[in-house]
Amino acid sequence: MKLLSALNVLPIAAAGMLALTALRGVAADHPKIDRSQGWVSLFNGKDLDGWKITDVRGGIEPNAWVVEDGILTRKAKGYLVSNAQYGDFILDLEFKVGPKTNSGVFLRYDPSYAGTGKIYWWNGLLEVQIFDSFGKKETDKHDCGALYDMIAPKPNTMRPPGQWNRMTITAKGSRIDIMLNGSTVVDANLDDWTKAEKNPDGTPNKYHKPMKDVPRRGHLVLQDHPGEISFRNLNLKPLN
Numbered sequence: 001m002k003l004l005s006a007l008n009v010l011p012i013a014a015a016g017m018l019a020l021t022a023l024r025g026v027a028a029d030h031p032k033i034d035r036s037q038g039w040v041s042l043f044n045g046k047d048l049d050g051w052k053i054t055d056v057r058g059g060i061e062p063n064a065w066v067v068e069d070g071i072l073t074r075k076a077k078g079y080l081v082s083n084a085q086y087g088d089f090i091l092d093l094e095f096k097v098g099p100k101t102n103s104g105v106f107l108r109y110d111p112s113y114a115g116t117g118k119i120y121w122w123n124g125l126l127e128v129q130i131f132d133s134f135g136k137k138e139t140d141k142h143d144c145g146a147l148y149d150m151i152a153p154k155p156n157t158m159r160p161p162g163q164w165n166r167m168t169i170t171a172k173g174s175r176i177d178i179m180l181n182g183s184t185v186v187d188a189n190l191d192d193w194t195k196a197e198k199n200p201d202g203t204p205n206k207y208h209k210p211m212k213d214v215p216r217r218g219h220l221v222l223q224d225h226p227g228e229i230s231f232r233n234l235n236l237k238p239l240n
Helices: 002-023
Strands: 051-054 066-069 073-074 079-086 091-097 101-107 127-131 165-172 175-181 181-191 218-222 229-238
Touching: 066 181, 079 101, 091 127, 101 165, 127 165, 218 229
Parallel strands: none
Antiparallel strands: 051 079, 066 073, 073 229, 079 218, 091 165, 091 229, 101 127, 101 218, 165 175, 175 181
16 A cells, blocks of 8 residues: 555656646736836837937947837947836836847946946846747747846747737846746846856856846846847836
8 A cells, every 4th residue: 555655646746846847937927017006117109218328338329219109119329228227126028029139138237337448248237138039949048038148048938020029027136037928937046146257057157247246226228239129118116
């Protein structure tokens, strides 16, 4: 009887482990945007109010970001930086890419480091990657939803180029949670990044500062990189 019981328990335990693994990439849903609960709009659908086109790296060109039919689109060289700074928050937005687009959202950006003669990410910079990674079976640290060069997104929930994607980023203290199209793809603790130029799993990264020491407050940035990228419905809920 004991042997039979043990044999019966094994498949149950295995099934439980599989269920936990399956749940790793599943989330209930993106948050409801309710103004009465503290949500604020970061984009009015008309102009760049609340943002500034900035020479984070590589200069600025005229009309780098434009608003057309309620959609914010990158047209030329220039990073878009929020006027306000944020510490802990939930950022919810929609984006659409073209084929082979490479873009991103920077969190807690410290502008005082720009213009020091070093590359803007040298001293540590949190970037949530936006990339045309639709259809990839195995994701890496540079695919859509990744903490760039730090941790790969799993599962791959990126939609085809030309379709809108929804992303929710929660930054609270050292915790960074990224949801893409209804699934949690990254759940990271920055305190695990204790060494410069190295991830917790031993793989290298490009940051010359331990990511546990990056600023916990700063600006949001929409990245200027090659490719078609558009945003809409940018909303944020402060958590502190």
